[in-house]
Amino acid sequence: MFQKPKGTRDFLPEEMKKRKTIEKKLRKVFDSYNFSEINTPTFESFELLSKKTGDEIRTQLFVFRDHGDREMGLRPELTSSVARFYINEFKNTPKPVKLYYFTNCFRYENPQAGRYREFWQMGSELIGSKKPIADAEVVNMAIEGLKEINMDFEIHIGHLGVLKGVFEKYNLSDDEGNEIRRLIDKEDMDGLKSALSRLESEKNIEISKKVFEVLDLKGGREVISKLKEKLTEFESSVEALENLDSILEFVPHDYVINFGIARGLDYYTGMVFEVYGKKEGAKQVCGGGRYDNLIELFEGEPSPAVGFAYGFDRIMLNIDDFEVENESIFVVPVKSSEMLLKECLKIAKTLRDSGKSVEVDLMGRKLNKALNYANTKNIKKVLIVGENDIRDGKVSLKNMETGEQSLIELKDILNI
Incomplete structure (x- = not known):
């Protein structure tokens, strides 16, 4: 080696x-x-x-x-x-x-x-x-x-x-x-x-x-x-x-x-x-x-x-040791779907264009495993993209620190 x-x-x-x-x-x-x-x-x-x-x-x-x-x-x-x-x-x-x-x-x-x-x-x-x-x-x-x-x-x-x-x-x-x-x-x-x-x-x-x-x-x-x-x-x-x-x-x-x-x-x-x-x-x-x-x-x-x-x-x-806050956002589809992945990429681009650090799930994981991955990377915010929510112009935002999950309007994602 x-x-x-x-x-x-x-x-x-x-x-x-x-x-x-x-x-x-x-x-x-x-x-x-x-x-x-x-x-x-x-x-x-x-x-x-x-x-x-x-x-x-x-x-x-x-x-x-x-x-x-x-x-x-x-x-x-x-x-x-x-x-x-x-x-x-x-x-x-x-x-x-x-x-x-x-x-x-x-x-x-x-x-x-x-x-x-x-x-x-x-x-x-x-x-x-x-x-x-x-x-x-x-x-x-x-x-x-x-x-x-x-x-x-x-x-x-x-x-x-x-x-x-x-x-x-x-x-x-x-x-x-x-x-x-x-x-x-x-x-x-x-x-x-x-x-x-x-x-x-x-x-x-x-x-x-x-x-x-x-x-x-x-x-x-x-x-x-x-x-x-x-x-x-x-x-x-x-x-x-x-x-x-x-x-x-x-x-x-x-x-x-x-x-x-x-x-x-x-x-x-x-x-x-x-x-x-x-x-x-x-x-x-x-x-x-x-x-x-x-x-x-x-x-x-x-x-x-x-x-x-x-x-x-x-x-x-x-200098004293310190933690750097991970401000990145993880975007994941609720299930394996090419359509949902395309929506994830659209959301990621919107966020990246505004200066935010964004990662999209590239491994095709099931939702639970994707959330576990976010935890291991110390990512605090996860956007979960589902078919019905997207149709209504919404997406789920999960706070990985508190476990709370809520629906937000797509037009408001720059405020998360």
């Missing part, structure tokens, strides 16, 4: 209904901010996918050669594809360009709770504005989407410029700074202490205390003024704190300021944020921030950009 590939899933109809319900609510929020939906190819050139991370990402991707011997890869996320798409199609469009997507992505990694080899992302990119209000719009949209689906969460917001200013003051190279950021992102405190200690020895500096002052200070907006007092000699860090303060002026939601958010991808340049669900396992459900150098990295004109992505599968793990 064939099995599904490792790290992938089959979704049953009931689960798909739940996923579609949540997706629809999130789309409603994105649409309310006038973001426009796009989609990109499932696979891209490996050169594009590795542009911002280097060849070492190869082991984390599904990479293949096509029949023209071109090296391709299944997309691990959408930001690279959106950057290419923007350069190809939107560079002359009035700014800002506000785009969103909902699609599947692929990573070759060991499956675990909330991590799959095929997974779904929903995200947004706002390109063309470097104003604090643009950062705030993206943060607000991420928060309001999760509120729309009643998810219990906490958002942490930071700014990479704060630690970057410290690194610059102590003359750390980009590679050294990125190494520190990655250790912070992995929450590897032992590795971080070791790396800082090594740098102190090699460069004859004392950086550890200042880094941990930044990392240890968490809380509300008051954290910004406290940290400014501790970083008065770090001009770039103070500028980053002032930029974050300007952004938060437009964010009327609860949040935690946390400068330990480093984001694993090196292309982030300013404000960053992560959202954590309150349920055990697969806690991080969203991440994003500002990346003003990304379009330029992909050989486009320099363009400021900010965005985020939801891990849709992790969202589904973090």
